Amino acid sequence: MAWDFSTDPEFQAVLDWMKVFVRDEVEPLDLVFRRPEDPFDPASPAQAAMAPLKKIVKEKGLWACHLGPELGGKGFGQLKLGLMNEILGRSRFAPTVFGTQAPDTGNAEILARFGTEAQKAKYLQPLLDGEIASCYSMTEPQAGADPAEFTCKATREGDSWVIEGEKWFASHAWFAEFLIVMAITDPKVPVHEGSSMIIVEKGTPGLEIVRNVTVGPHDEIGAGVHGYLRFNRCKVPQANVLGPVGGGFMVAQSRLGGGRVHHAMRTVGMLNKAMEMMCERVVSRRTKGERLADKQMVQEKIADSYTQILQFRLHVLYAAWLLDRDKAYTRDVRREISAVKAAMPGVLKDVVYRALHLHGSLGMSNETPLMNMWQYVPEMGIVDGPTEVHKVSVAKDVLRNVAPSPGVFPTYNVPERRAAAEKKFAAFLKGSDKK
Numbered sequence: 001m002a003w004d005f006s007t008d009p010e011f012q013a014v015l016d017w018m019k020v021f022v023r024d025e026v027e028p029l030d031l032v033f034r035r036p037e038d039p040f041d042p043a044s045p046a047q048a049a050m051a052p053l054k055k056i057v058k059e060k061g062l063w064a065c066h067l068g069p070e071l072g073g074k075g076f077g078q079l080k081l082g083l084m085n086e087i088l089g090r091s092r093f094a095p096t097v098f099g100t101q102a103p104d105t106g107n108a109e110i111l112a113r114f115g116t117e118a119q120k121a122k123y124l125q126p127l128l129d130g131e132i133a134s135c136y137s138m139t140e141p142q143a144g145a146d147p148a149e150f151t152c153k154a155t156r157e158g159d160s161w162v163i164e165g166e167k168w169f170a171s172h173a174w175f176a177e178f179l180i181v182m183a184i185t186d187p188k189v190p191v192h193e194g195s196s197m198i199i200v201e202k203g204t205p206g207l208e209i210v211r212n213v214t215v216g217p218h219d220e221i222g223a224g225v226h227g228y229l230r231f232n233r234c235k236v237p238q239a240n241v242l243g244p245v246g247g248g249f250m251v252a253q254s255r256l257g258g259g260r261v262h263h264a265m266r267t268v269g270m271l272n273k274a275m276e277m278m279c280e281r282v283v284s285r286r287t288k289g290e291r292l293a294d295k296q297m298v299q300e301k302i303a304d305s306y307t308q309i310l311q312f313r314l315h316v317l318y319a320a321w322l323l324d325r326d327k328a329y330t331r332d333v334r335r336e337i338s339a340v341k342a343a344m345p346g347v348l349k350d351v352v353y354r355a356l357h358l359h360g361s362l363g364m365s366n367e368t369p370l371m372n373m374w375q376y377v378p379e380m381g382i383v384d385g386p387t388e389v390h391k392v393s394v395a396k397d398v399l400r401n402v403a404p405s406p407g408v409f410p411t412y413n414v415p416e417r418r419a420a421a422e423k424k425f426a427a428f429l430k431g432s433d434k435k
């Protein structure tokens with residue numbers, strides 16, 4: 001019988017150190033390096049500012065902890081990673097300072113899992129060392145959630161694959177050293193069997209960045225980090241296929257699970273931050289002779305936010321625990337990850353909205369992090385697959401083994417159940433009023 005919600009003291013000490021380090025040393029980076037690419041682009045001036053911090057993280061043994069021991073990593077496990085990510089979620093820069101930023105983490109995972117020795121040496125090691133950035137390119141302009149609609153294809157010509165088509169929202173494409181591109185390699189079979197992952201290096205002839213897209217209305221502060229790409233007969237060696245030819249979908253599936261748990265725990269970090277701001281505000285601001293905190297309608301907002309954050313946090317940690325238990329994307333793991341993913345934008349919307357609202361005009365302004373958090377609400381419902389798709393997966397799994405009622409009336413219909421119960425307890429009912 002093991003139901004235990006505590007963290008062992010040794011790891012708690014690590015988390016306590018991280019909390020102070022992220023608050024005092026990392027969060028200030030958010031205030032001065034404001035372009036979307038700053039935490040990720042190896043050429044950003046922010047890199048020099050991050051370098052001493054990365055060194056400290058490495059010395060502490062906390063660098064790039066996302067790979068399990070079977071993939072050559074430290075093997076922290078998802079639960080510990082979850083607790084770490086909760087702290088990293090407080091700052092845009094923290095994941096990079098700790099060597100666990102998307103999409104590099106997921107790319108490292110599939111390189112470690114499926115890469116040849118040559119691919120690992122060339123791409124995985126520099127990626128894990130934080131020397132280069134990478135890109136993962138699957139979504140297309142006409143299709144995202146449904147890979148069956150993808151059309152970008154790769155055809156074998158001699159010793160090469162020739163890629164033709166377009167990709168959309170390929171994060172970090174313009175400063176990535178290499179891209180992992182999903183392309184249709186056999187159009188005659190369903191996409192689940194006919195797509196492959198292909199590594200395309202920066203500067204390969206035929207790789208065109210049509211434009212870079214930004215999330216939100218921020219075109220004045222940078223070029224945007226999400227690439228709209230065109231592959232004009234872009235030729236790469238056959239050896240650049242990552243994983244089996246035709247196994248692109250399977251590789252993609254194996255990449256997203258852990259990443260979704262990390263995303264969710266970083267969202268918990270953001271929620272905690274919004275909650276702290278909300279609490280400080282309501283005990284500080286006065287109206288009609290008392291603190292906001294003394295108004296019952298405000299207390300309801302605090303209580304609802306507290307409960308929603310705790311429920312969401314425990315659900316994410318449960319998903320992480322399942323992943324550690326099963327060490328694979330089993331049905332149980334996938335259901336819980338989808339459930340968490342689907343719940344995430346709703347919790348974020350509720351809590352951040354309450355925090356914004358209680359801050360009044362200050363909340364609307366650019367003088368708190370709250371409006372930045374607000375931007376993540378719709379993003380969390382789209383990135384890594386729309387909410388609807390995850391809800392469909394959860395519902396299908398929940399209903400998988402549920403049998404239909406044997407007749408017109410359900411198995412729980414009271415008259416039939418009461419008749420059966422009366423029969424069972426007949427000896428005790430003699431003389432009593434059965435009605």
Ligand SMILES: Cc1cc2nc3c(=O)[nH]c(=O)nc-3n(C[C@H](O)[C@H](O)[C@H](O)COP(=O)(O)OP(=O)(O)OC[C@H]3O[C@@H](n4cnc5c(N)ncnc54)[C@H](O)[C@@H]3O)c2cc1C
Pocket residue numbers: 103136137138139140142143144145146168169170171172215226379381382383384385386387388389
């Ligand atoms: C910040 C950000 C970063 C991203 N980075 C990357 C990246 O690095 N690489 C990459 O390949 N992609 C990336 N994406 C793209 C992301 O994976 C897609 O946006 C996502 O898969 C949804 O695809 P879509 O945008 O084409 O929307 P669509 O698939 O067109 O869906 C639009 C809407 O249609 C509805 N819908 C879709 N399917 C269903 C369904 N089955 N049932 C009911 N309703 C449905 C939903 O309301 C959904 O929100 C990124 C997206 C964002 C926002």
